[in-house]
Amino acid sequence: MIVPQFRFVMLLAAGLAAFADMSAALAESDADRRVAQDPEIPVATLRQLCRSNSAGTSPEKEIDASAILQQQEKARAACDHLVDAAGLQGRDLAEALLDRADLNAPGEDQAYRSALADYGRAIAVAPGFADAYWRRGKANILYGRNLPAALKDVNEAIRLDASQAEFYVTRASISSWLGEPDAAFADLNQALSYDPRSVHALTNRGLFYLNEGDTARALTDFDAALQLSPSDSGLYSFRAAARREAGDHEGAKADEARMAELMFAEQ
Structure with missing residues (x-):
């Protein structure tokens, strides 16, 4: 991105401009959602699925848009299950909330508001978790264009952990x-x-x-x-x-x- 004085290159979540074969992708993602919500799936597997399309990761280049959508839906279903039905608490719950927030943050309107709610909830359940403030700060830069809020969050992240x-x-x-x-x-x-x-x-x-x-x-x-x-x-x-x-x-x-x-x- 170009900023006043000079440019910064940041590791951002890739946005999707278009999706091919939307109906087929959604049909397959319903099956993925059922798999992700299966109570027999270990929490560790759900965590991996939930994190697979969060803001810190990028889809492989050769995967087409419909496959990326399927991955996102599967990741979101896993995140929902972790947050709502896995009985997680404290730092574990905060990490699941952050991953779900990262998935929703690139969206508009309700999706972005949901992301902000998850970031806030993660901070509430783990107030000393520096990464939570940093990730909300990044969302405020990239998607909310709220620089004062972003700066406040990143300052707090650095106060909590000055070594990152x-x-x-x-x-x-x-x-x-x-x-x-x-x-x-x-x-x-x-x-x-x-x-x-x-x-x-x-x-x-x-x-x-x-x-x-x-x-x-x-x-x-x-x-x-x-x-x-x-x-x-x-x-x-x-x-x-x-x-x-x-x-x-x-x-x-x-x-x-x-x-x-x-x-x-x-x-």
């Missing part, structure tokens, strides 16, 4: 949207102090350096990010821009060619 690099990357994104690049830069450095291998932090800091005209440091960060994630087409685009700024036009062309190859493979 992704919390700082998320707050950096908020700060940039709010026109505070220096605060964003400080958070990216903090993220990398906890996790030097954070691709998100390296990429975003590289973009910061690029916008500041510091192409040498930008290239260092993009090189490090590509070492960790060599199949990320976006990273080649960013490094190409930095190489061109540095006068390395051949290197920029090579990166753009590699980006095109990867984008074609993703289709």
